[in-house]
Amino acid sequence: MSQAADTTVVQADNAGDVPPYRYTAAMANEIEARWQDFWAENGTFHAPNPTGPLADPGHPRFGAEKLYVMDMFPYPSGSGLHVGHPLGYIGTDSYTRYKRMTGYNVLHPMGFDAFGLPAEQYAVQTGTHPRTTTEANVERYRAQLRRLGLAYDDRRSFSTTDPAFYRWTQWIFLQIFNSWYDPQARTARPIADLIAQFEAGTRQAPGGRPWAELTEVERRTLIDDHRLAYVAEAPVNWCPGLGTALADAEVTAEGRSERGNFPVFRRNLRQWMMRITAYGDRLLEDLDKLDWPDKVKTMQRNWIGRSVGAHVDFPFSGGDIRVFTTRPDTLFGATYMVLAPEHTAVDGIVPDAWPEGTRPAWTGGHATPAEAVADYRRFAAAKSDVERQADAKEKTGVFTGAYATNPVNGAQIPIFIADYVLAGYGTGAIMAVPAQDERDFEFAEVFDLPIVRTVQPPADFDGKAYTGEGPAINSADPESGLSLDGLGVADAKAKIIEWLEENGHGTGAVTYRLRDWLFSRQRYWGEPFPIVYDETGLPVALPESMLPVELPEVDDFSPRTFDPDDADTDPETPLSRVQEWVEVTLDLGDGPKKYWRETNTMPQWAGSSWYELRYLDPKNDKALVDPDNERYWMGPRDANDVGGVDLYVGGVEHAVLHLLYARFWHKVLFDLGYISSAEPFRQLFNQGYIQAYAYTDARGVYVPAEEVVETDGRYFWNDQEVRREYGKMGKSLKNVVTPDEMCEVYGADTFRVYEMSMGPLDVSRPWETRAVVGAQRFLQRAWRLVVDEQTGATRVVDDPTDAETRRLLHRVIAGVREDMDAMRFNTAIAKLIELTNRATTVSAVGASREVVEPLVLMMSPFAPHVAEELWHRLGHDETVAYVPFPQADPALLVAASVTYPVQVNGKVRGRIEVPxxxxxxxxxxxxxxxxxxxxxxxxxxxxxxxxxxxxxxxx
RNA sequence: GCGGGAGUGGCGGAAUGGCAGACGCGCCAGACUUAGGAUCUGGUGUCUUCGGACGUAGGGGUUCAAGUCCCCUCUCCCGCACCA
Known part of the structure; x- marks a missing residue:
């Protein structure tokens, strides 16, 4: 037997003797367009605000209990939506339609994350302005989403590229720029407070110079160094061949650009940074208060990477080398030190010649330390990240020729450089304790370094490095009287930190893996910074009245490119070439002066870092959101609640960056008093993905999936056997199925029901076009309960239904409510199908209104168009959107009699029926x-x- | 390597410790049909001597009762990956 394989789109309707009033795709399409118009004309899904232009005291839900549900908004790509994209949107739409019917004032908006690289690249290639491309794509997305019947409040939709929107993105940037983080108060504060502290002398400038003696430039530099948004030299992936810095994700494992395959250089460039590290602790702590998947919380915790330990200074002939360690209690076991190859101190410690008695194995065979170090640095730099990982088990390194002093016992310990120590973490240097650290142990084995146990392992311990709990041993220095011996790890840590601090050898410290956020891009299609530079080269914030700073028109959207191998080049941004825009004369308080605009643009994350707030008050041109509106929709519910969007649905791929950036901005705005919620998203839900089969021929070339035929478990395309693989849906894989096709062939309601019925929302699953017909049959049966397929007449009867069906009805109502509240849409639909099938079998002449009306209402969250149509045909004039959701009669939930299975020794041996x-x-x-x-x-x-x-x- | 999640019919998936496989696809049979890739009705875990036996990745345990709880093993997926 042969059958069409999984993604084949077949014509579901047949031209033959289909009854004229059957619920076919054509019928569905007519109904759907009509009700979509109705909703748009009547503003059915407008959600009333407490105040401002979107307030509506006459609205049925005005002042009702609120529910704010949001989807992660899409980047409107040129290829449009495929059937996987709207899965979450349909889920939240079904959920919010249900919640609206149970009395909530539901806010469910949708917007577009419209800045981004693809439109710019397209612009570079074709000369089409990114705005043109973006707007066309947004329109296409809107049409696709509208066709699915998604009940958004269309007044609240925006694109991040709208000047009216990015005006507020720039405004938030100014707030961040004009703030500093006060670690004592654990809050962001206006930069004016900091200036006041310096002026009053309650805060000292570094070096102890009085504020009054500092020059204007010195003062500004000092202040700028405290701002939450600041300019700094930051290592970036500089790609001269493309003329731009690249995100890590855009760089291949071989250290080349993904696009164009040009060399990429790690280089320090002046970049805008966001001081997200100041919020490390709070971002970490508040995770505990969020109703998020543990997986995402764990990923954020790992990303923040807080470790508690100590900074310890190891003196050497030319000064101190500072290390970070989480195990200061093992300091007596530190028998050598390691610096990252790139560590800036390396050059300063290398002596001219190998010290007396240097082991040959430590020198790498080089005549002088300088040669050995230079050679090892070349070796380490040449390694790609992938190679580094692969080589992780084999420790390499070289002796620098220098020794440092272990501060606890005065021991002279050799200093190595090795690539297992990373320049970017901690201080880029470690004290190596081979007895209590596996990596150090491996290194010590290779270089035959001493291993001193300072924690007593259990008697049966036969391993190498012991990282567990135990009493300290070998940890005493008779000279200073310091002894940790006998103390447990925690006590030993506390004691040694105290000693280090008292003796000036170090201090307790906390470090983070989290780095400050690189916030500037050498691109055209992004938000311009509301920043100019004056003659000092220092940044000056533009006043709020000058916002938005709109993107100027340019002739060429691409950055200047260079010789791909010339690392010593500097980026030239597209905006920097618009001289008449860059050079401006402004009066910023000192009279008209010449200024130069910042020509970098913001990264794509900017708009998505705060958009949840703008939906609340999208028309407000006085504030980014009115406090009353923010408090109503997002405010905390009680003293322990952090507030935020009630439900945020999106893919787990944004687990870290987007969600961390959004939390960071939200907290800054909270600290500055603009909003009442301390977190943007109270509850997070990760929807699964719809995946698809793709097929390759013998050459490995993808063939159109919809033309592949399955025969006895093998797959054929044009009579040649093809290989099946499973994964993403994508143009290049030739396996894309679009919602538009589904709407055309089955109708939007069928498509919605299918997507919601195929499994729990958080589980990924394969797309199977063949199976969509099941959802269509369900809707057809439901339709047939109300409409005579031959005449189109309403055939529902007013007689009450039979007792058994009635009990089923109420069980279904109760079950569906439970399922809907828990977002178990698949089982809710299963119950609705059961009820429909029951009603179909017991109603030869016409189903009872008693059953059909609640059924239609319960279907409406999933299949809103056909539900509206049936509701209308049942004689109602109003939309189903605000009709109360059916409620079960508790008396009918208990059956008159119960059948008990009777087990004997665990096996069912009979049944009894009792009252x-x-x-x-x-x-x-x-x-x-x-x-x-x-x-x-x-x-x-x-x-x-x-x-x-x-x-x-x-x- | 570390951390997390998951393994149930041919497929997607159901099952507060209480009759495993709801619901859907597919498949089989029938009805209506010139026709069926439409629709409707019924059936559909495996084996069976037709009594029943077996069955939720594999093995063990707790329990009157285990897909569900506990221990071990295997497989797959995801995250992190020399983070000091």
Missing amino acids: ADAPEEIVREAALAEVAGQLADKEPRKVIVVPGRMVSIVV
Whole structure:
């Protein structure tokens, strides 16, 4: 047998003798367009605000309990949506439609993350302005989403590229720029407070010079160094061949650009940074208060990477080398030191010649330390990240020729450089304690370095490095009297830190893996910074009145490119070439002066870092959001609540960056008093992905998936066998199925029901076009309950339904409510199908209104168009959107009689039917009588009656 | 390597410790049909001597009762990956 394989789109309707009023795709399309118009014309899904232009005291939900549900907004790509994209949108749409019917004032908006690279690249290639491309793509997305019947409040939609939107992105940047973080108060504060502290002398400038003696430039530099947004030299992936810095993700493992395959150089460039590290602790702590998947919380915790330990200074002939360690308690076991090859101190410590008695194995075979170091640095720099990982087990390094002093016991310990120490973490230098650290142990084995245990391992410990708990040993210095011996790890840490601090050798310290956020890009299609530079070269914030700083028109959207191998080049941004825009004369308080605009633009993350706030008050041109509106939609519910969006749905791929940046900005705005919620997203839900099969021929070339035919478990395309693989849906894989095709062939409601019924929302699953027909059959049966397929007449009857169907109805109502509240849409739909099938079988002439009306209402979150149509045909004039969701009659949830399975020794041996209210004794007797034959002469040892469930007899 | 999650029919998936496989696809049979890739009805875990036996990755345990709880093993997926 042959059948069309999974992604084949077949024509579901047949031209033949289809009854004229059947619920076909054509019928669905007509109904859907009509109700979409109705909703748009009537503003059905407008959500009223407490105040401002979107307030509406006449709205049925004005002042009702609120629910704010948000989807991660899409980047409107040129290829449009495929069937996987709207999965989450349909989920939140179904959920919010349900919640609206249960009385909530629901806010469910949608916007577009419209700045981004693809439009710019397209612009570079074709000369089409990115705005043109972006707007066309947004329009296409809007049309696709509208066709799915998604109930957004269209007044609240925006693109991050709208000047009216990015005006506020720039405004937030100014707030951040004009703030500093006060670690004592654990809050962001206006930069004016800091200036006041310096002026008053309550805060000292570094070096102790009085504020009054500092020059204007010195003052500004000092202040700028405290700002939450600041300019700094930062290492970036500089790609001269492309003329731009690249994100890590855009660089291949071989250290070349993904696009163009040009060399990429790690280089320090002046960049805008965001001081997100100041918020490390709070970003970490507040995770505990969020209703987020543990997986995402764990990823953020790892990303922040907080470690507690100490900074310790190791003196050498030319000064100190500072290390960070989480195990200061093992200081007596530090038998050597390692610096990262790139560590800036290396050059200063290398002596002219190898010290007396240097082991040959330590020199790498070089005549002088300088040669050995230079050679090892070349070796380390040449390694790609992938090679580094692969080589992680084999430790390499070289002796620098220098020794440092272990401050606790005065021991002279050799200093190595090795690539297992990373320049970017901690201080880029470590004290090596081979007895208590696996990596150090491996290195010590290779270079034959001493290993001194300072924690007593258990008697049965046969390993190498011991990283567990135990009493300190070998940790005393008779000269200074310092001894940790006998102390547990925690106590030893506390004692040694105290000693280090008292003796000036170090201090307790906390470090983070989290780095400050590189915030500038050498691109055109992004938000311009609201920053100019004056003659000093220092940045000056533009006043709020000059916002938005709009993107100027340019002739060429691409940055200047260079010789791909010339690392010593500097980026030239597209905006820097618009001289008449860059050079401006402004009056910023000192009279008209010449200034130069910042020509970098913001990264794509900027708009998405705060958009949840703008939906609340999108028309407000006085503030980014009115406090009353923010408090109503996002404010904390009680003293322990951090507030935020009630439900945020999106893919787990944004687990770290987007969600961390958004939390950071939100906290700054919270600290500065603009909003009442301390977190942007109270609850996070990661939807699964819709995946698809793709097929390759013998050459490994993808063939159109929809033309592949399955025969007996093998796959063929044009009679040649092809290989099946499973993964993403994508143009290049030739396996894309679009929602538009689904709407055309089945209708939007069928598509929605199918996507919601195919499994729990958080589980990824394969797309199977073949299976969509199941959802269509369900809707057709439901339709047939109301509409006569031959005449189009409404055939529902007013007689009450039978008792059994009624009980089913109420069980379904109760079950669907439970499922909807828990977002178990697949099981809710299963129950609706069951009810529909039951109603179909018991209603030869016409289904009872008693059953059909609640069914239609319960269907409406999933299949809103056909539900509206049926509701209308049932004689109602209003939209179903605000009709109360059916409620179960508790009296009907208990059956009149109960069938108990009777188990004997765990096996079902019979069934009894007893009245639901039968006392346990009656159930027991009936059960024993039922299985009397099985029991024969054996005496039951135990009889367990689980009320309403079953009887279990043990013999 | 470390951390987390998951393994249930041919497929997607259901099952507060209480009758495993709801619901859907597919498949089989029937009805209506010139026709069926439409629709409707019924059936569909495996084996079976037709009594029943077996069955939730594999093995062990707790329990009257285990897909569910505990221990071990295997496989797959995800995250992190020399973070001091």
